[in-house]
Amino acid sequence: MRDAAATFLRHLRQAVRLLPEPLGPPLRAAQTELRRNLQLAFNLASAHHRPVVIEPLRGATEGRLRLHLPAGVCWGRPQDIPLPPSLAGSGWGNGHPRPLTVMPRRRAAANVWFLHHGRQALCLRLDLSGTVELLRYRPRLRAWTRC
Numbered sequence: 678m679r680d681a682a683a684t685f686l687r688h689l690r691q692a693v694r695l696l697p698e699p700l701g702p703p704l705r706a707a708q709t710e711l712r713r714n715l716q717l718a719f720n721l722a723s724a725h726h727r728p729v730v731i732e733p734l735r736g737a738t739e740g741r742l743r744l745h746l747p748a749g750v751c752w753g754r755p756q757d758i759p760l761p762p763s764l765a766g767s768g769w770g771n772g773h774p775r776p777l778t779v780m781p782r783r784r785a786a787a788n789v790w791f792l793h794h795g796r797q798a799l800c801l802r803l804d805l806s807g808t809v810e811l812l813r814y815r816p817r818l819r820a821w822t823r824c
Contacts, residue, residue, distance in 0.1 A: 700813065700824075703747040703794045708811065708824065711792075711801060714744050715809060718779040731777040746792070754791040758798050761812050761821040764789065783807035799824070 700708070718729040721742075730741045733752055746752075754760070778786040783806070790801040798814040800821065811824040 701794055701797055703750045704792065704797050704799055706747045707750045707792050707794075708799060710745060710747075711790075711799075712811075714742050715777075715779070715803075718742055718777070719783055719807065722779045722781045723783070726781050728778050728780045731779065750792055750794045752790070752792060754798065754800075755793055758793070758814050759819075761800055761802075763802070764800075777803055779807070 714731050718731050722729045727740060731744055732741060733744045733746065777788050777790070780786075785803050785805065785807045788801075788803050792799045792801075793814075796816040800812040800814070802810040802812070804810075812821045813824045814821055
């Protein structure tokens, strides 16, 4: 009986480990800000029939939006976090931010952005057709999952 209880508890701990940890408040705020800026950029590009650029470092000017990040959230991919499997063979190696260019008709320049805070990370992939994929790194599983 005692062995069965110990085995059950071990399996229960493993199952709990697989449950997703909540995304930390700074990364959750950054995720919300990123989604809002992308939606605004797509709307502005369609309304004005001109490209709109989202940049993390510059101020907002005509045709450019500045992404504001919460304190402690950093750009880039830490070395101890692997690339998502979909980027493994792409030749994409660093996590430095490049401007995202959003064009009319929901088109966009392909790009990948990484944000991290502590051991948690987010990966935004924006492809040429304007499709947005947001992935989250789960440190306990050492794996990327969709947000």
